[in-house]
Amino acid sequence: MPNIQDGQMPEWYQKRRQNLLNTLMASTATGAVSVSCSPSGKYKCEQTTYVHEGTYEFNGEQRTSKTTLVEAKFFKGDELVSRVLKESGHTGFPLSWIENHCNGHDYAICNEDEHGGLTVIELDTGKQVTNVEDGAEHGVGFFAFAYYPSPDCKTLMIQGTYWGCAFDCLYFCDFTNPLQMPWTQVELDLAVQYPHVVGWKEDSSGVITEERDKVTEDGRTSDDVYLDKKKNRNTDWSKVLANWRVRRYFSPRDGRESVVEGIEMLPLDAFQQ
Numbered sequence: 001m002p003n004i005q006d007g008q009m010p011e012w013y014q015k016r017r018q019n020l021l022n023t024l025m026a027s028t029a030t031g032a033v034s035v036s037c038s039p040s041g042k043y044k045c046e047q048t049t050y051v052h053e054g055t056y057e058f059n060g061e062q063r064t065s066k067t068t069l070v071e072a073k074f075f076k077g078d079e080l081v082s083r084v085l086k087e088s089g090h091t092g093f094p095l096s097w098i099e100n101h102c103n104g105h106d107y108a109i110c111n112e113d114e115h116g117g118l119t120v121i122e123l124d125t126g127k128q129v130t131n132v133e134d135g136a137e138h139g140v141g142f143f144a145f146a147y148y149p150s151p152d153c154k155t156l157m158i159q160g161t162y163w164g165c166a167f168d169c170l171y172f173c174d175f176t177n178p179l180q181m182p183w184t185q186v187e188l189d190l191a192v193q194y195p196h197v198v199g200w201k202e203d204s205s206g207v208i209t210e211e212r213d214k215v216t217e218d219g220r221t222s223d224d225v226y227l228d229k230k231k232n233r234n235t236d237w238s239k240v241l242a243n244w245r246v247r248r249y250f251s252p253r254d255g256r257e258s259v260v261e262g263i264e265m266l267p268l269d270a271f272q273q
Contacts, residue, residue, distance in 0.1 A: 009130075012137050016113070020085055024069055027052040043081075043106065043123050046073045047093055063217045072273040074108060074121055080124045083174015084112045084119055096147035098175075102154060107178050110155065115163075120178050131181045139163060148197060149175065150204040155253050156183075157207055159197060165194040170209075172253050186255035198248070206252040208261070212271065214241045221245075244270055 009017075027050035036045045050069040070093045076083040086093060098107040106123040116133030133141035141185050144160040156175040159170050170188040188207070195209040213221045244266040251258040 009132070010137075013113075013132055017085075020069065020087060021201065023052045023067055023185075024071065024085060027067075027069060035253070036095060038099055038108075038123075040099055042076065042099070043093075043097070043108070044075050045095060045108065046075070047071070047089065048073075072110065074123060076123060081123055082121045082128050082242060084110055084121075086110075086112050087114065089260075092145070094145050094147060096149060096156075098149045098153055098156075098178075100153070101178065102152065102176070103178075105178075109149075111144050114143060115139045116143075118144060118158075118181075120181070122179060127179060129179050129181060142169070146197065146202065150200050150206065150253065151202060152204040155204065157200075158255075159195075168195060170197075170207075170251070172255065186253075188251045188258065189255065190249060190251055190258045192247075192249070195249075201250075204253070206250055209245040209249050209258075211249070211252065213245045213267070215243055215245045215265075216240050217242045219245075241268065243267060 030049045030051055032049040034047045036047070048071045050071065052067045052069070053068070054065050057063070070086050070088045070089040072084040072086070072093060072095075073080055074084075093110060096109045098109065101107060105125065108121045108123055110121075111117045112117050112119045112130055113132055113136055115138075116136030117130060118132075119130045120126065121128045133142040138225070140163050141162050142162055144158050146159040148157040148159070150156070154174070154176050156173045158171045158173060159168055170190060172186045172188065174184040190209065192211040193211065194211075196212055198208040198210055200207055216222055245263065246266055247263050248261045249258045250261050
């Protein structure tokens with residue numbers, strides 16, 4: 001994923017950020033403030049949601065528009081160490097804390113630009129680096145919506161997708177030097193459309209993911225049932241799906257091929273819907 005670092009931001013990105021600041025000044029806080037704390041409790045992130053309503057002209061008609069912004073303030077105790085402003089879209093404000101990194105620093109990972117942006121904050125120093133993909137200008141960059149640091153903090157797995165893409169993508173990123181970007185990245189070799197991330201192995205050797213399908217007693221998937229549904233309209237299909245079929249995969253962080261660790265059948269109430 002190519003990207004542009006702080007200090008090299010192109011004119012279009014600077015204009016986008018200025019437009020967001022202008023929108024914030026004309027916006028109204030919704031009163032919705034959420035607080036997220038780091039595992040140690042040393043740091044916290046206060047997220048305030050703002051809404052701006054405006055108008056625009058389309059084919060000679062005046063139409064209304066609504067923009068939702070998230071202002072995230074990062075604190076070390078009572079000290080403000082960083083601030084991130086983002087237009088809230090499809091991914092919300094994904095956030096991950098990494099404390100006691102092997103280099104001695106603490107970090108927060110988020111994205112100030114949804115269309116291919118990634119922001120790293122070194123919480124104990126206040127240093128902040130933002131990277132933006134080339135495709136972000138036209139809204140076709142990588143949408144990150146979850147970050148998973150390895151137990152040894154040397155690798156960060158990012159889960160996300162591309163605009164219009166019908167599946168999730170998972171990347172292993174070298175996180176040994178968090179502020180030195182772009183990171184070396186390896187895409188996981190995982191042929192699963194929407195993987196559920198279970199987490200890292202304790203030894204940081206790789207990640208466990210699951211593929212979950214609702215199946216019938218005879219092993220047909222919900223997609224198979226959907227096709228049958230068109231042919232047999234009088235059948236009560238809500239009673240046909242009987243179990244979850246869960247395939248569990250192990251993906252080594254060196255990028256080698258993922259392997260199936262096991263398959264099991266679970267009741268339909270095994271997962272929260």
